[in-house]
Amino acid sequence: MENLYYDIDLGRVPKHIAIIMDGNGRWAKSRMMPRTYGHKMGVETIRKVVKECSRLGVKYLTLYAFSTENWKRPADEVNALMSLLVSYLRKELAELHKNNVKILTIGDISKLPQACIDELNKSIDETKDNTGLVLSLALNYGSRADIKSAVTRIAKMVEEGKISIDDIDDEMISSSMSTRNIVDPDLVIRTSGEQRLSNFLLWEVAYSEFYFTDKHWPDFDEEALQEAIYNYQARDRRFGNVK
Ligand code: FPP
Numbered sequence: 001m002e003n004l005y006y007d008i009d010l011g012r013v014p015k016h017i018a019i020i021m022d023g024n025g026r027w028a029k030s031r032m033m034p035r036t037y038g039h040k041m042g043v044e045t046i047r048k049v050v051k052e053c054s055r056l057g058v059k060y061l062t063l064y065a066f067s068t069e070n071w072k073r074p075a076d077e078v079n080a081l082m083s084l085l086v087s088y089l090r091k092e093l094a095e096l097h098k099n100n101v102k103i104l105t106i107g108d109i110s111k112l113p114q115a116c117i118d119e120l121n122k123s124i125d126e127t128k129d130n131t132g133l134v135l136s137l138a139l140n141y142g143s144r145a146d147i148k149s150a151v152t153r154i155a156k157m158v159e160e161g162k163i164s165i166d167d168i169d170d171e172m173i174s175s176s177m178s179t180r181n182i183v184d185p186d187l188v189i190r191t192s193g194e195q196r197l198s199n200f201l202l203w204e205v206a207y208s209e210f211y212f213t214d215k216h217w218p219d220f221d222e223e224a225l226q227e228a229i230y231n232y233q234a235r236d237r238r239f240g241n242v243k
Contacts, residue, residue, distance in 0.1 A: 001055075005223040006230035008056070014186035014232055016060035017053060018208070020200055021045070023192025023216030036080040041218035043088050052222040054099050054133045056229070060182055061135050062106070064200050068142030082113050085139070089119040093126065100132030106178040107141025136182055143202040150176035179204055187232045189225075191217045207239050 001010065021042060028038030046063065053061045066081060096103065103123045110117070120139075153176050157163045163172075174180065185201060185208045193214045197205070211228045213220070 003222065004226065006226045008226055008229050009233055010057060012233055013056050013058055013229055014209075015058070016062065016183050016185045016187075017058055017228075018062040018064070018185040018188045018201055018205075019049070020064045020188070020190040020194075020198060021217040021220075022190055022194055024218060026192060027216035027218045035077055038216075038218055039077075039081055039084055043084050045217055045220050046088065047092065048221055049225055050096070050101065050133070050135055051099070052225050054101060056226075058133060060185075061133055062138060062179075062182065062185065062201070063136070064138045064141065064198075066107075066139045066141070067199060068107070068140055068145055069199065071140075082116050085137075086115050086119050089123050093123050096123075096135070097127055097130065100130045101127060102130040102132065102134045103127045104134060104136040104181060105139055106136055106146070106182075107139045108145070109139050111140050134182065136179075138200070141178075142199045143197075144199055146178050147203055149178075173203065177203060184208065187211060187228065189213070189228050191215050191220050207237070209235055209237065 024038030024042040025035040026038075027041070028035050031037075050061060065085065070081070071078060103120075105120055105124065109120055112120075116139075120137075150173055154163075154168060154172060158165055158168075174184075179201065182204075184204045184206070187210075188197075188201070188205055188208045189211045190196075191213055193212070195210075195212050201208075209232050211231055213224065213228070215224055
């Protein structure tokens with residue numbers, strides 16, 4: 001394969017990479033530019049990373065694009081992020097479809113502006129039969145909210161006598177979450193030097209490997225992604241067992 005910057009074992013790429021795309025604001029600020037410019041450049045990174053994941057044979061890519069807490073940001077910035085989402089989907093859908101990418105969302109998208117909902121539904125529908133990379137966009141997503149609705153759903157089934165308490169197991173909880181169609185992440189990447197999960201996939205990361213880089217999201221690229229995968233491949237995943 002061309003353009004391999006690291007000696008990656010292509011037979012062992014992580015099946016699911018989940019990314020906390022952080023640092024757009026700081027990246028822009030250090031260039032005396034508005035934060036929204038950082039987000040705009042962040043979309044360029046999304047394009048690169050989606051393509052590179054497809055190329056390397058990653059099966060699932062999940063991007064934390066907008067958290068339940070991000071509504072607290074100034075209205076201008078929230079609007080800019082929503083517009084970027086719409087323009088990304090409008091511009092990229094044909095290319096994503098051509099590359100066999102299947103688009104999903106996690107989180108409560110019903111609270112997003114109608115233009116986002118329409119564009120997302122169209123993208124999800126058009127790519128639903130694709131068999132390549134599954135690109136999940138976490139939008140208005142918060143893991144505690146997701147866990148809470150899973151617990152509520154299961155409690156209701158118990159209340160209605162459809163299941164008994166003894167039926168509740170990991171599998172039932174996993175399949176009650178908005179990530180039910182996605183395998184648990186093998187590798188979680190966070191950019192820009194912060195080392196926390198910020199309410200992302202709390203249930204699903206039980207056995208994930210974590211990779212932190214000081215690079216801000218707009219500076220992350222194909223080479224940085226390969227570096228993360230290379231670093232992941234050097235680790236010894238025991239899943240609580242001995243080897
Ligand atoms: C983190 O930077 C980034 C975000 C909160 C948003 C990420 C979203 C996009 C790049 C674009 C829209 C999404 C799609 C799917 C096209 P930050 O603002 O938290 O940076 P800071 O920590 O330096 O302030």
